Amino acid sequence: MxxxxxxxxxxxxxxxxxxxxxxxxxxxxxxxxxxxxxxGKNFTMVTDSNDCTSAFATNTGQPGH
Numbered sequence: 001m002x003x004x005x006x007x008x009x010x011x012x013x014x015x016x017x018x019x020x021x022x023x024x025x026x027x028x029x030x031x032x033x034x035x036x037x038x039x040g041k042n043f044t045m046v047t048d049s050n051d052c053t054s055a056f057a058t059n060t061g062q063p064g065h
Contacts, residue, residue, distance in 0.1 A: 032048040045053045 034048070035046045037044050037046075042054060047053075
């Protein structure tokens with residue numbers, strides 16, 4: 001007769017997820033984030049290539065203003 005296979009328990013599934021995550025850290029490139037600084041009502045965003053973009057804060061997106 002054919003052997004009945006059962007679904008693996010939570011520990012083997014967790015170990016598989018951990019191993020896949022560890023392998024993913026070597027395969028996927030690391031991300032870089034833009035930096036946002038706020039001075040008063042001025043926002044300045046600095047990208048990874050040191051490009052600066054400035055914007056003045058307004059309240060146009062808030063209801064009632």
